[in-house]
Amino acid sequence: MEDKDSASGVPRFVGRRTVRAGEVAVGGDAPGSALAPGSRVVNRTTVNNVLPEVRWPLRMGAVPPLASSFQPRPSLRALVEAARADGQDVVLAQPAESGRVLVGEGGVGKSQLAASYYLASGADLAVWTTAKGGTGQVVADFAEAAGRIRAPGADGEDERADARALLEWLQATDRSWLVVIDDVEDLDQVLDWWPCPHPRGWVLATTRQRKALAAGRTRVDVDVFTEAEAHAYLHQRAAGLPDHPGTCSDCGCSAASVASLLGRLPLALSHAAAYLDNNGDITPAAYARMLAEPGRILAEVLPGDGADGYARAVHTTMLINLDAVQAQEAHPGLARAVLDIVARLDPNGSPAALWTDPEALAALTGPGPRWWQRLSRPRTSRAIPRAIPGLRGVHADQIRACLLLLDRYSLTTHQPPGENEDLGLVRIHALTARAARDTTPEKQRHPLARRAADALLALWPDHGRDPVLQQTLRANAAAMHEVTTPALYHPDAHTVLFEAGTSLGQTGQVTAARDYYRTLTDATIHRLGPDHHDTLTARYNLAWWRGVVGDVQGAVDELAALLPDQIRVLGPDHPDTLSTRHNLAWCRGEAGDVQGAANELAALLPDRVRVLGPDHHDTLTARYNLARWRGVVGDVQGAVDELAALLSDQIRVLGPDHPDTLSTRHNLAWWRGVVGDVQGAVDEFAALLPDRIRVLGPDHPYTLSTRHNLARWRGEAGDVQGAVDELAALLTDQIRVLGPDHQNTLSNRHNLARWRGEAGHVQGAVDELAALLSDQIRVLGPDHPDTLSTRHNLAWWRGVVGDVQGAVDEFAALLPDRIRVLGPDHPSTLSTRHNLARWRGEAGDVQGAVDELAALLSDQIRVLGPDHPDALSTRHHLARWRGQAGDAASAAEA
Incomplete structure (x- = not known):
């Protein structure tokens, strides 16, 4: 598996904040992945303990904590309990449905009363969700719950189908359950997702609506305190x-x-x-x-x-x-300024580090543009928001004392890091935040929003680090976008908008990243115009994430449409224009036009040298990827030679410990293994691993990637059980660091299954790949290249275990999907054709195998060249099957 991380030089994300080239690469099969005697395959895997047994009781959802001196409100509880006991006694409900609804205005304690039932529930399953803004969150939470309890029919492919699977499980189960639907804005809209009646389950909802309900639901009016x-x-x-x-x-x-x-x-x-x-x-x-x-x-x-x-x-x-x-307060205006910042962030919790981290604090407390900046560099000064009077020049100790005062008066609350939280958080009630925003003077609202965004951006960790903090920052960026949208698009789209989208993808939520950038593209077109630089940047990232989720041809089409607009608006030599050319070439290669990718990168390289210089980071990145695609098209030794020359230049320019230098060492080791120096690959990966641990840390995704490939090449060198043991240990760390659904975790499961099969546990390989396939369809989608690769290898191992006709049928079903998604000339498509022909021969259709391999060889020579390892492998197997068909000369050749 190649090192497709940011340091490796894979195409970069372009955003308002500089992001190094090569942060993400579109997935794809490793070169030389034809599956047949004489060839090697990179597979991916699962293990039996990845999905632990469901432990009951199970609690799901972000339930709010009970307030201090919470009032149990016995009169309301009596009404709720009576409704629970009577079930269908209440009129104006639709037949065969049940539930109880708490109705009232904001701030009267509906959610608190619902939370008290949730927290005190002894049910086997308790789910807390919200219908604020529609049913999207309800569907998402129900789908997640279905996956957690392994509801039949919940396969992760369709979120709405998974949510339906939960409803069916709730209706049929003999376990007890409670579903709380908080803040229902439209009761009619929620009816489709309302669980059916059950003797051991019930629904509790809160809403501001005042309307009659259908049979099976009792309305309990929640007013203010008595x-x-x-x-x-x-x-x-x-x-x-x-x-x-x-x-x-x-x-x-x-x-x-x-x-x-x-x-x-x-x-x-x-x-x-x-x-x-x-x-x-x-x-x-x-x-x-x-x-x-x-x-x-x-x-x-x-x-x-x-x-x-x-x-x-x-x-x-x-x-x-x-x-x-x-x-x-000791510093006049500080409390109001701190409250105004907190009110523009996520009420459920903004990081306390915003007020202690030096860079984030500087973003909040720094001066505005100086007079000479406004005169000499007016465009630059526009990006510097005015200073916030109450915050300018204050230090962390003053802010800490101010936060304590705000906490004492219940304006905000501070929850320090503890057993259940990795972050210190500052919380504010949503209505208190609204009151603060509404009473903020108009002229201060824009700088408050921009500086809050600057602080979030300053706190954002690098890719692969602190996923909990990244998730919190994304929630705060989303909340700020909701309440301060105009400010975040003036004078331009704030960088935090791009960082939030890229962070989604870098933490494995690639589909969410694609959808995010689709929305951001529409927003920038609407607010800034189609030719604004930020609009072009949003389009770039939308194209990239389309490729990452598996729609490689869609990425090619969007980048091809973007390029002439960038040339027209920015010019042919603008760095963003060159980056689009770079990534368009990459995506074309992933879509199957591997020779075209190599040719376009070869044409791009002199332009980058001319515009940026031979030692610029982007120039070195172009050299890196040109070497990669030359290796893919069959010039493996050329890839080794170019990477070796590149490594020397990177050590000189960037230093031996730069992530890109380490990544080139990683990929040089890979291609040395591909060219046949398997022990050399093992030795280089083994030498690289301690350097990556020292520079990046043991849990960095790039370090984990090196462990992955070291295990893989140890297996290729003959230590099959060692590969199994190392990949199994790695999988535990990946689940802990990246999560079970991260693409790299799924990739390791794929390869662990492969080496378990090589070690003799063939049926285990089949079972693990089948389980992995279900998870990949749920997480990545049915058309993602990794999903298709798992289908390919699952078919292979089914043939190895003895189900030859099953292998034929699965390869035959896979081939049109690979042609549709990747194109007829993609190496992975050609590999599927190879293995379909091989297993047809094993099933007895010897002449069919000969005919298909002959047709395939012609296409491989046209696409990959006559000396590509895959073409040579096909020649070998064609000779073998011709011999089986009675051609003695071909048998001798085999």
Whole structure:
């Protein structure tokens, strides 16, 4: 397996932030993968313990934690329990469906009550999902749940089909279950995904809708706290309220006034309680008078989503608490500025490192463009947002103290790293964030958004590092895009938009990356115009990720359409134009035109030398990939010679420890193995591995790739059991570092199955490849080149295990798919033709094998050349089968 990582010089991602060439490569079979005696195959695998048994009970979903002093609300619980006990007693429901719905306005505690049921549930399966914005998340969560519980029919190929499989499992199972659907915006839309009634399962949903429900669903109206609940909550949480007999209203207790002025809204009461708890010198009565001040009700900044008077309460209490924080802060304006930044990020948690990492902190606290920059470099200065007055010049210790104050007053909460979280997070309630954004002065909104994006970008780790942080940063980038969209496209598309999309693909979510860039392309065309540089960049990345998910011809078509636009707008010598030529050549090679790829890269190289110089990184990358494609077309020794010359230049220009230098060593070792120096390949990989561990770390994907190939070539050198043992140990580390669905993890499962078969466990190879195929279809899709490769090798091993006709049938079914996806001249397509002919001969159709191999040889000579290893292998097998057909001369040749 070649080292297709960023250091290897595979085509780069082009984004606003510089990304080195070669970060990702389209998948494809290794050269020389014809499967027959005298040839070698790179396979991929699974192991029996990759998918552990389901451990019950199983909990799924991001359920919100219960609030401090959570009120159990017994009257509401009684209604819920009565509905559960009665089942079908409630009218206005559709037959044969069940569930209970909590209805109310924002901030009244619907989700909290639902969360209390979820957290206390003793059900075997509890699923928490949300229908905010439609049913997309519901379908996604149901599909994930189906995969986790191994629901019959959930194969990962179709998300909606998998979600249906969960519904069928819920209806048929004898296990207990609870499904919580939070924040349903359209009940009618959710009905198609509502689980059917079950004696041991039930559905709990929350919604703001006020409408009648069909049979089987009881509507329980959730309003604000009752007086007793509101008063009890304040007495439990707030300081300064006296103990007294009787009710607060009867005794004139200030809790009654505070609760009344805040409309008994749970969210607003939590702010009030935090204020009273942190200000012992202000009595509840004084606080009630503050609430009653006319100026505290900010009607002009109410949200436009019909939240009635509750938003007034949130705005009021937020600003009162903010006043208290500001009175205690050492740096004027800091608390408001920090709150405004947090309010533009993910309410569920933004990284606390934004306020401690030096680069991220500099992005938040640095100065704006200087006067001389605005005069001398106006375009450059446009990209530097204005300074945020409250943040300029502050240091980490001041911000840490400010975050503690905001936490004390319940404006934000800080959750440090712990057993269940790898990151420290700063959280904010969504309504508090909305109140903060709505009260931010208009002129400050743009620089706040751009600087928050700058800070996220500064914190983004390199490819392959810290997947938990990357996932958190992507969630924050998405949340910021939702609430600050215009700012992120002015004066141009912020780099964080590109980083978020590329991060998806680099963590294995290649389909999501393709869809992301499709959306970003549409957005940049709409907001910036079709000829803007960022629009061209988005189109480039969309084309690239189409290729990565297996639509190589689609990538070729899009890059071919992009290239003339780049030449027209940017010029023929612009680095992005040259990069598109580079990647267009690469994708054409992956689509089957291997000679065309070599020719185009050969034509590109002198242009890169002329424009960028012989020692530029992109020039060295072009040399790297030119060597690769020359090897693929059959000039294997030429590939070795060119990579050896390149390595010398990289050591001189980049240094011996540069990732690209290490990657060239990796691929030079690979091609030496292909050319026949198998022990040399083993020795070079073994020498490279400690250098990669030292430079990149033991868990870096490139280090894992070197371990993979060292094991592979040890197997080729005869140590088959050693290859099995090393790949099995590697698989455990890949699952831990990359996850079970990462493309490299799946690739290792493929190869582990191959070497287990070579070690004599042939049926095990068949079983593991069959299990792998199911996962690849789910993760990569049925048309991904790796999926097709697994089908190819599964057919091969079925023939080896004795199912010769099954091998013929599977190769025959695979061939039209490879022609459709990769094209008739792709080496992998030719390899499938080779093996289809071979197994037809094994099944008794000797003349058919002769005819097909003769036709194949002609095409291989035309496409690959007469000296390519695959063409030589076909000549060998053609002679053999001609001998079987009675041609003695051909038998002698074989």
